[in-house]
Amino acid sequence: MKCTFELNSKGYIKQRESFDLEFKQSFHYGDSLALYCRSLVGMANNKGGELIFGIKDSPREPIGLKNDRFENCDPNRINQFLIAFFSHEIHWSIETLEYHGNSFGRISVEESSIKPVVCTAVYKNILREAAIYYRYRGETKEICYPELAAILQAEREKEKLLWLKHVEKIGEVGPQNIHLIDTFNGEISTGKGKILIDKSIVKALKFIKEGEFTEKKGAPTLKLIGEISGEVDTTNIPKTDFLYPYRFANFNEEMGINNFQFQAILWKLDVKGNAKYHTEISVGKSSLTHKYSQAFMDRLKSIMGRYPEWLNKTVEDFKKHRK
Template sequence: MKCTFELNSKGLIKQRESYDLEFKETFHFGDSLAEYLRSIVGMANNKGGEIIFGIKDKPREPKGLQNNKFEDCDPNKINQFLSQYFSHEVLWGMEVHEYYGKEFGRFWVDEAPQKPIVCTKVYKNILREAAIYYRYRGETKEIAYPELAKILANEREKEKKLWLRHVEKIGQVGPQNIHLIDTFNGEIQTGHGKILLDKTIADKLKFIKEGQFSEKDGAPTLKLVGEVTGIVDTSSVPKTDVLYPYRFGDFKDKFGINNFQFQAILWKLDVKGNPKYHTEISTSKTTSTHKYTKEFSSRIQSIFERYPKWLVETVEEYKKSNR
């Protein structure tokens, strides 16, 4: 990724500082570093952004880094500062880029997945406990009510959607097959008692990023982070066959269709990649198998019963789309 700026005919930077872009002429440690990180957190509470070092102000001239301070900066110290003074993890990075024959430092930060990030303690006159910093156009300051209200509304909406997905999955799997994993107490609630996990194992269990799935587009799962030596009895954990019991052969036998007709159905109903109907399971590094839900089978049967000519018409459409 390159530094985000362009030069005009005079060799000066076209862009102005904005809600996602800030320029600094030099890089310093100490209080200056606290100010940089305040800006980074403010950007994370907005849409993310970057700070580029080596840009002179008035006029905005790309001078480049004049010493090795940026390269000598230890990212671990920055992580320690962020975790010490702010409530949530900040997804950030730092890198040096050669651009127009000069080297520039760059701090970048992603939009925070969970907002708002709150300052948890005072740092001199730069950071205030309980403050929420937000990046506005050209400046970082404590958040105003309209932006805070919008953040809180968005977080409530995200939580609502997450609950709806959980309820939909419970309906798909069946309540009797749902088990809760309590990583705080190290317990799996099975309905027939508890399976206890060693704390060293429970501490290494973390949910994968929201929206990602195991078995490619299959059911949500857990990711084991670190080396885990213990083994938990998974006999009561719902198997993939419970969620996706059908393969092509089952549809071939049930509906008397061939593979080409089946591919036409998948295309027409946009099934692949929809976890309500389909999952792809890797069986080796180079091969995989496709499995389907009972809901998908029921939908095909309903369409066939209501529209006897649907399959013939769908196959013709599929042929034309592949010409």
């Protein structure tokens, strides 16, 4: 993928490091990987951002990477480090760029949907357990009170909206028709009693939240144990339209994406089969229809808003993949 830099008369990059941009001259593993991940999490706790590799410091000169270490980097290595040392998943991507015959690296990260992302373990003198890292203008450091207070207030507002949606849903179907699934104690409260669920499959109950209880072919089956003192009204299990409200036509209408572009996006983001973003339901005896979640719509809008050329590059890569 090609990239551009805005240079001054001396050939130095005009843009300075900021809350969403950090330059690195080269790419390394070890302690450097911890520093990169700290910056990515700091940006995720802010508004997202990117690390650009191949930029000389003082002055900021685009010299390119001098070896293939970045190009040969296994993304899983970065992902495993993030999982091991931070509390929540963040969405990030890695790619190699070209500029005037030189190669550059970019690791970009989206704003986290759950904040704050907290450090869960110590790594030398770089990461501190329970620390919250935040990207300020030109530096990543532990968060200060004003930014932390703003994050917590925003999360409280999100929780209020979620409760309002739940209350509205209860009002629509009636309190007498609501059944609650307690994934901590392994119980389904029916209003008339409780159904106990085998603890060995309580963790698998996530598929109910994702709308796969009855509509997804091959979904797991609940094993019920003990005395059943009530019956679950399966007609009130969350509907696919609520959990996956979008079809391709919605993306076409809202974002102007044609069918081929949409297929390229699904391939690039590995959407199909990811229950967070996609499900398929049977229509008749032999047909399937594909539906997509609000999380997928939000993620796609975020990527395309931040990187205007991303869709064109994705389509080009998809064409090469099909060949």
